Amino acid sequence: xxxxxxxxxxxxxxxxxxxxxxxxxxxxxxxxxxxxxxxxxxxxxxxxxxxxxxxxxxxxxxxxxxxxxxxxxxxxxxxxxxxxxxxxxxxxxxxxxxxxxxxxxxxxxxxxxxxxxxxxxxxxxxxxxxxxxxxxxxxxxxxxxxxxxxxxxxxxxxxxxxxxxxxxxxxxxxxxxxxxxxxxxxxxxxxxxxxxxxxxxxxxxxxxxxxxxxxxxxxxxxxxxxxxxxxxxxxxxxxxxxxxxxxxxxxxxxxxxxxxxxxxxxxxxxxxxxxxxxxxxxxxxxxxxxxxxxxxxxxxxxxxxxxxxxxxxxxxxxxxxxxxxxxxxxxxxxxxxxxxxxxxxxxxxxxxxxxxxxxxxxxxxxxxxxxxxxx
Amino acid sequence: xxxxxxxxxxxxxxxxxxxxxxxxxxxxxxxxxxxxxxxxxxxxxxxxxxxxxxxxxxxxxxxxxxxxxxxxxxxxxxxxxxxxxxxxxxxxxxxxxxxxxxxxxxxxxxxxxxxxxxxxxxxxxxxxxxxxxxxxxxxxxxxxxxxxxxxxxxxxxxxxxxxxxxxxxxxxxxxxxxxxxxxxxxxxxxxxxxxxxxxxxxxxxxxxxxxxxxxxxxxxxxxxxxxxxxxxxxxxxxxxxxxxxxxxxxxxxxxxxxxxxxxxxxxxxxxxxxxxxxxxxxxxxxxxxxxxxxxxxxxxxxxxxxxxxxxxxxxxxxxxxxxxxxxxxxxxxxxxxxxxxxxxxxxxxxxxxxxxxxxxxxxxxxxxxxxxxxxxxxxxxxxxxxxxxxxxxxxxxxxxxxxxxxxxxxxxxxxxxxxxxxxxxxxxxxxxxxxxxxxxxxxxxxxxxxxxxxxxxxxxxxxxxxxxxxxxxxxxxxxxxxxxxxxxxxxxxxxxxxxxxxxxxxxxxxxxxxxxxxxxxxxxxxxxxxxxxxxxxxxxxxxxxxxxxxxxxxxxxxxxxxxxxxxxxxxxxxxxxxxxxxxxxxxxxxx
Ligand SMILES: Nc1ncnc2c1ncn2[C@@H]1O[C@H](COP(=O)(O)OP(=O)(O)O)[C@@H](O)[C@H]1O
Ligand SMILES: [Mg+2]
Numbered sequence: 031x032x033x034x035x036x037x038x039x040x041x042x043x044x045x046x047x048x049x050x051x052x053x054x055x056x057x058x059x060x061x062x063x064x065x066x067x068x069x070x071x072x073x074x075x076x077x078x079x080x081x082x083x084x085x086x087x088x089x090x091x092x093x094x095x096x097x098x099x100x101x102x103x104x105x106x107x108x109x110x111x112x113x114x115x116x117x118x119x120x121x122x123x124x125x126x127x128x129x130x131x132x133x134x135x136x137x138x139x140x141x142x143x144x145x146x147x148x149x150x151x152x153x154x155x156x157x158x159x160x161x162x163x164x165x166x167x168x169x170x171x172x173x174x175x176x177x178x179x180x181x182x183x184x185x186x187x188x189x190x191x192x193x194x195x196x197x198x199x200x201x202x203x204x205x206x207x208x209x210x211x212x213x214x215x216x217x218x219x220x221x222x223x224x225x226x227x228x229x230x231x232x233x234x235x236x237x238x239x240x241x242x243x244x245x246x247x248x249x250x251x252x253x254x255x256x257x258x259x260x261x262x263x264x265x266x267x268x269x270x271x272x273x274x275x276x277x278x279x280x281x282x283x284x285x286x287x288x289x290x291x292x293x294x295x296x297x298x299x300x301x302x303x304x305x306x307x308x309x310x311x312x313x314x315x316x317x318x319x320x321x322x323x324x325x326x327x328x329x330x331x332x333x334x335x336x337x338x339x340x341x342x343x344x345x346x347x348x349x350x351x352x353x354x355x356x357x358x359x360x361x362x363x364x365x366x367x368x369x370x371x372x373x374x375x376x377x378x379x380x381x382x383x384x385x386x387x388x389x390x391x392x393x394x395x396x397x398x399x400x401x402x403x404x405x
Numbered sequence: 406x407x408x409x410x411x412x413x414x415x416x417x418x419x420x421x422x423x424x425x426x427x428x429x430x431x432x433x434x435x436x437x438x439x440x441x442x443x444x445x446x447x448x449x450x451x452x453x454x455x456x457x458x459x460x461x462x463x464x465x466x467x468x469x470x471x472x473x474x475x476x477x478x479x480x481x482x483x484x485x486x487x488x489x490x491x492x493x494x495x496x497x498x499x500x501x502x503x504x505x506x507x508x509x510x511x512x513x514x515x516x517x518x519x520x521x522x523x524x525x526x527x528x529x530x531x532x533x534x535x536x537x538x539x540x541x542x543x544x545x546x547x548x549x550x551x552x553x554x555x556x557x558x559x560x561x562x563x564x565x566x567x568x569x570x571x572x573x574x575x576x577x578x579x580x581x582x583x584x585x586x587x588x589x590x591x592x593x594x595x596x597x598x599x600x601x602x603x604x605x606x607x608x609x610x611x612x613x614x615x616x617x618x619x620x621x622x623x624x625x626x627x628x629x630x631x632x633x634x635x636x637x638x639x640x641x642x643x644x645x646x647x648x649x650x651x652x653x654x655x656x657x658x659x660x661x662x663x664x665x666x667x668x669x670x671x672x673x674x675x676x677x678x679x680x681x682x683x684x685x686x687x688x689x690x691x692x693x694x695x696x697x698x699x700x701x702x703x704x705x706x707x708x709x710x711x712x713x714x715x716x717x718x719x720x721x722x723x724x725x726x727x728x729x730x731x732x733x734x735x736x737x738x739x740x741x742x743x744x745x746x747x748x749x750x751x752x753x754x755x756x757x758x759x760x761x762x763x764x765x766x767x768x769x770x771x772x773x774x775x776x777x778x779x780x781x782x783x784x785x786x787x788x789x790x791x792x793x794x795x796x797x798x799x800x801x802x803x804x805x806x807x808x809x810x811x812x813x814x815x816x817x818x819x820x821x822x823x824x825x826x827x828x829x830x831x832x833x834x835x836x837x838x839x840x841x842x843x844x845x846x847x848x849x850x851x852x853x854x855x856x857x858x859x860x861x862x863x864x865x866x867x868x869x870x871x872x873x874x875x876x877x878x879x880x881x882x883x884x885x886x887x888x889x890x891x892x893x894x895x896x897x898x899x900x901x902x903x904x905x906x907x908x909x910x911x912x913x914x915x916x917x918x919x920x921x922x923x924x925x926x927x928x929x930x931x932x933x934x935x936x937x938x939x940x941x942x943x944x945x946x947x948x949x950x951x952x953x954x955x956x957x958x959x960x961x962x963x964x965x966x967x968x969x970x971x972x973x974x975x976x977x978x979x980x981x982x983x984x985x986x987x988x989x990x991x992x993x994x995x996x
Pocket of ligand 1: 065068069070088089090091092093094095096097
């Protein structure tokens, strides 16, 4: 251990929120990892503020874990830098980085009690006796497991084990907490409950958190910012709202929430672009900033809630299928060879749309974007 | 940590250092003597010559012995397969606890010395032994059958001795055959019998192959059972070699025959090495499709096997349907009989130890502890016992000390010599002990190391360490490495992680490895035959002489003591496991 016992225990016993205020700024610059010919992580740059909660979101195999493992120090990078509070840490071994880590499989030491598991990082930092005990009790309280200290991991449920893992990763007040799909092994209800708890704990301890998940709902609901990865590349990073309302590429638009993609022809007219589709009988004027392609064809992206439907016997569009979800009705509409989904709010007195019904549809131009045609 | 490379090449140095002790010891005590043996076989009176080979090639007696050995090994293999499969299948269908108990029953004879088991078969099969008595009683025969000191005894004894070697790999594969796979096949329209033929049986082929390879190879060089249970007509190759060395002094021919036996075994071993080296594979072993799946997702089956299956499928199906009614009872009866065969030796040996007769007779006319007290009064037996305990114990420690680092290197690092080194380290499991012992005898002849405990420590380690390596590799592969990552993230350097997480969790595996290595040395007869003398006499040599010269209940007493020790060791192993699973007093906390 490079740091002396005294310094560490001073850090450990300092106040919860204050000790974190300026630590835990993480950034990666042009970080790349090759596994032979596979670029698991491809030129990723990302900067994270102290205390920020960032989710790494992507489908399976997109490189989330590899990126996290490089930050944790378990995997060497092929090129690029990893910085913590302005210092390059690529060559610092994992056990000197001092980051907390929570694994999907909990990774509690089966031969130690819950209390010993939580005491483990404290002992490695030279804490002894009553100091250890006090911190362990506090950590157990933090995850609402007071009194479970003498049990063995095998005597706890999955959700409880993951809370112990969280307590163990936080008890030494790491500036940065890394979590790799920590809720992936839990059932839906427990997952939602722990999502809330983790958010509350984040508020309380103030560590920077990088949270890997493939569940977009989880990422959007938990994180301050979401970084979307696809095939090792960082596609977009922004607040949940930015990602939802201003997706930078079609992949993000498709991955997050629901999205209709309608093929359109594009024509420049002054400062605006006209997107039209003869098949759909559609013509939308777009500000140039909303059009993310320079070609003469594109995909007009519109979310279901911005597609309006009106019953109309003479219209060409027809309702194929619909699903009632309480406050909303999702309606799948066929127009020529194209299908699109609309979400209409259900109001008292208005009848629901029925399969086979003819409808007229309109698109709210203010909430559309145009992506390149080749997806 | 995984796949770290640094400029200093430490990543390459560490596995070398970990493997150095075992490779050094194997070089001195195993590779060099075997190489010398082969060189010796190629020389005659100091000059290069193929004389020995030409002589044995022209000897019809030798060729006859080779044929008999091959026939015995093949027959024993087939019989073992036929009776082990239903047992392994039945165990794999059992719930975990009964399955563990049944596996223990299979393991018990495996751990009990071949000498003791062979002794039990002499008692069982003798003209006035229990088997003949039963047959006479049932009126099936009118006078006792001669079943010992001829090939009948050898076959029965060999099958019983080798059976566990067949059950283990079969069970391992069958237990892995995902039951849902057979269920899936059923739900897709195959009737249960067809599901067995189409899914379970093909999926268990790797186990069949490794079981058959193990039993066949181990039978080829078998010495104890044929020597004790057989007669002049059942003389086999290993006996021929030891006779040439110990009685005839025909060293050149012994070297040539040993070389032939060894090279045959190694050749078969290398043919099937893919299967064996698979143990080192990183692919997850928890489902059957991992056993040789091509990139197309279809298992590569040989065209011959494919055609054979196609031809046999119809008749097999009909047979199977006909058997469906009796399928379950037949399975359980067959599995039960196999279990009976496995435990039969203990059924006679245990009462025999408490016999009050001054000579061997079964069932004993009455019971007493006279043979226990006779053992305690006999300093020769006690000296031999203490010799064996001491040197087999030392070898077990040594096996752990050199085997554990080797297993770490083989599982945790990738280097070009990995598979060859692995094959080398486990090869003493299949190279006949007679050959290794003869090579050591030649290498040490004339030196003060014959009739010297050190030679025993060396040879026991060479035959014991492979077990430690194999057991440890299995343990390390099962070990959840995320725990080590967790420890590192919590501030433990690699050494601290080893001390606080890896080592405590692997302690039970370590104990198993040590117990195996101990038993292998403690049971050894073959090295004793070549290396012992008046000052260095291990217990099995005393037992060997007793069985050959007088055959008394004394051996049964040793067997009972051995079983008690075995039971204690197993309890100890369970205790170590429990301590690891439970709390460790040093780090306990009153939170
Ligand atoms: N140790 C490794 N060796 C080779 N390829 C790997 C290794 N680890 C990950 N990969 C590959 O890198 C890519 C990204 O993997 P990973 O980071 O695990 O994705 P995710 O966590 O997003 O599911 C995948 O294509 C995967 O196959
Ligand atoms: Mg992952």
